[in-house]
Amino acid sequence: MRSKFRATVLVSLLITQLIIVLALYLLAGQITGTAQANHTDALLEAAAVESADRIRTHIEPAEAIVALAATLSSDPGLSPPEFRSTFISAIARTPQLSGVFIGTADGSFFDVRQTEDGIRVKTITEGPSDRTTTLEILDANGTVATEREDPTDTYDPRARPWYLEAMADPTTLAWTDPYVFFTSRQLGITAAQAITRNGEVVGVVGADIELGSLSTFLSTLGIQEPGGTVIVDDSGLVIAHPNPELVQRAEDDEFKTVAIAELDDPFARAAIASLVEAGPDDTSSLHGFSGEDIGDARASFRSVPIHDGEWTVGVFAPEGGLVPSLSAARARERLLTVAVGALSVVLVGFTALTVTRPIRDLEKRASTDPLTGLANRRTVLRAAERAAAADGDRGAAMLDLDHFKQINDTYGHPAGDEVIRVVASRIKDAVSDDEASVGRIGGEEFLVIFHNATPTEASQACNRIRERVRSEPIPTTGGPIKVTASIGLATVDSICTAKELLASADTSLLEAKFSGRDRTIAGHYSRSAPEDDLDTVGRYEVLGKADLEEANIPAGRVPR
Structure with a gap:
């Protein structure tokens, strides 16, 4: 009787133990699977948002220079060559701008363009009976290194896509469809706007942007194959892809833009097809889709308005494929649960710890720049929002490497990446975590947010950073x-918005660039300025390690 009782108790304990183990087995799978799905979606959405932001940042300089030049060109007293210094400055400080130009109704043409030999200035003058074409190559200091005439040149701006696009609607700024540029043979787009004088259209001003750097940016997002990213326009042409060689194809001795249906990436084709099938009434940003040799997958989409159309960014990955660390954790949890069923209570804690570790790793990946290990754009901008809304002395410094495009052109992009990594490390070494948050906001640009620093302390920190960057x-x-690096610093001692703080830092950075580079220009932002005073940001230059008092800079707002 006792033996039977003991057997019954033992069987009951075993059954109870099996139920506990089975419950833990199922629970571990459910928790990890749910976390995996949620974080996959979060990573896809973050990558899509960052890509959409990058597109706007990429094309805005072209829109700005075209709008400015079109407005100034409406003055009959100004001729295209008088824009020479403005165009040269825009090309030199904006890597994605490959050319800025003006074509007139008589066929004359003034073009400033970045080439392998340096900045080239091309001037075509159409006279009553003759035509002259002059080509100048500028050296690094902006002086003319070579000059020659080209009597064989037959270029006619009036036949180019950008001229025709702007003339179709002279009242608005227009963007061309992607096409291959005449000079560089690279895929790009052109912003163009007609020039009107006294109601008559006399020409068109335009700016070229090469799209290759967008493909380079997509390759840095860290979406593992077979997942990926793609940007397409509303006609189905591929704008950018992590593999730029897939975006163009040769046809009749010319390069043509590839349509999404022709793209040699079945995963990207299936992702965009899922968006098309959903139709315009589906406003959700996340889509599930599947396909042959693809399986179940997820994609996040964002639209970016471009003139009278839009581009679509798609970021996609197989379900579970974007975060293999979580998939491995899921299998490991179940195996451990079965193997140590007798220690189920201990296993609960171990399971929770093991499950959350890859999630923590995933969260770190979602907030970290993959190239430098610093905070990424999204994370450091959140730090800027917190600093702007806080009390006390705070500041933001934007750092931009000087002549970085020349480094990429001379030594290659791998060497450029090595430079960015070392510079990031030097910036991080120059300030403590308690003193500032440091992040990379794109390309060769970094952002430093000072949490609790007076203008003197912030300027001294900026000079430490600059000296450390150029040290060897x-x-x-x-x-x-x-x-070397140029730094724009903005400090504030009252509540403001992150946009105001960063705009002030950006303005100081531009002044540092135009003042000769390799320097810090600092400003103190104040909302207390009179409404009719446009200069609401005071600025001063911080030279070497001199602080504000040694530079005789008074407290508060400083006149420019």
């Missing part, structure tokens, strides 16, 4: 490279 040449695969 950076060893790269292309050889040692000497690097």
